[in-house]
């Protein structure tokens with residue numbers, strides 16, 4: 001039996017788990033998914049590696065300790081699952097990720113009795129998600145954010161420059177990006193404080209200092225580097241996906257008024273550095289394989305270093321909701337799909353490294369705001385309210401031009417299979433008032 005056929009079996013839509021909640025067709029965490037994260041719980045405050053299955057988390061350190069899970073030893077030593085970040089596990093390489101995926105899929109399959117019928121071990125190895133705390137899944141050496149949705153770039157270019165020439169000439173030739181701030185990437189659930197900064201009001205010559213008045217989201221995904229490249233050694237586009245461990249949801253919080261004043265000529269700075277929220281579970285590229293689709297047609301044909309054969313888009317449904325502090329019901333403010341993205345993750349990584357720039361295990365690459373072709377598929381309030389001119393109506397009354405204090409923003413994302421989902425869970429953040 002080859003390793004690839006074992007890997008293929010983990011994607012079989014008919015595979016079911018003895019963890020009943022994983023078989024719910026609306027569960028993000030089917031047995032086909034098996035995303036990795038870092039968790040702790042009330043009984044054990046040690047942070048460790050877990051895999052989500054239905055409404056549970058599998059404690060990989062417990063399974064390894066019981067001899068049910070084997071991983072190749074690493075340069076960093078054993079016990080890669082008793083860590084406060086996934087980096088040491090990821091650094092073991094793709095064969096190790098796949099081996100763990102194959103072993104877990106087998107152990108959790110409905111007809112596999114070893115763990116299913118061992119009540120004592122099961123009670124130690126399976127933790128309720130409701131009882132656990134999820135932490136930032138990786139230690140992130142560097143964070144880069146791209147600008148790769150044609151619809152988003154067209155909207156922004158039309159708003160601030162010229163609707164007839166919305167895209168700058170370089171946009172169709174390369175995935176535009178900037179170096180972001182890794183230190184302020186936080187895990188879902190972490191409150192986000194409204195930033196203070198320089199605001200340039202249209203009727204005044206000089207800026208004022210104060211709280212951001214145009215606080216916004218950016219609906220994005222991010223990918224996590226699983227295999228770095230050495231300084232001076234670019235990653236070829238054809239080979240770039242082999243360097244990716246997996247994907248998360250990412251909210252690139254943005255202070256539009258600070259951004260508009262500061263971004264010329266070097267791009268965003270304080271408008272983006274105050275926080276970036278990611279979802280706690282990293283969905284592996286292996287789990288996303290059945291949802292691969294063709295990327296949009298690229299015209300003009302990219303330069304040779306940005307070419308790759310085959311399909312490099314992914315069909316990931318995305319949704320954003322906004323819930324004011326006093327409201328029970330959230331309002332859906334966007335529905336879109338990752339498949340609309342013009343530049344692929346492989347092209348982003350090839351472009352990022354073509355200069356010789358190195359990447360490291362755990363580096364985070366933001367997709368750029370994901371907007372779709374329809375009015376309700378904008379990935380930012382900047383676009384959906386047209387810079388605040390057309391506020392959105394909320395379900396329980398009231399309107400929003402931009403985010404207000406106490407508002408809770410939630411991103412959700414999932415791939416829809418036949419009777420099952422490969423989901424990302426949620427990426428949540430509530431806004432705290434600015435410091436006085």
Ligand code: MN
Nearest residue numbers: 145218252369
């Ligand atoms: Mn962004």
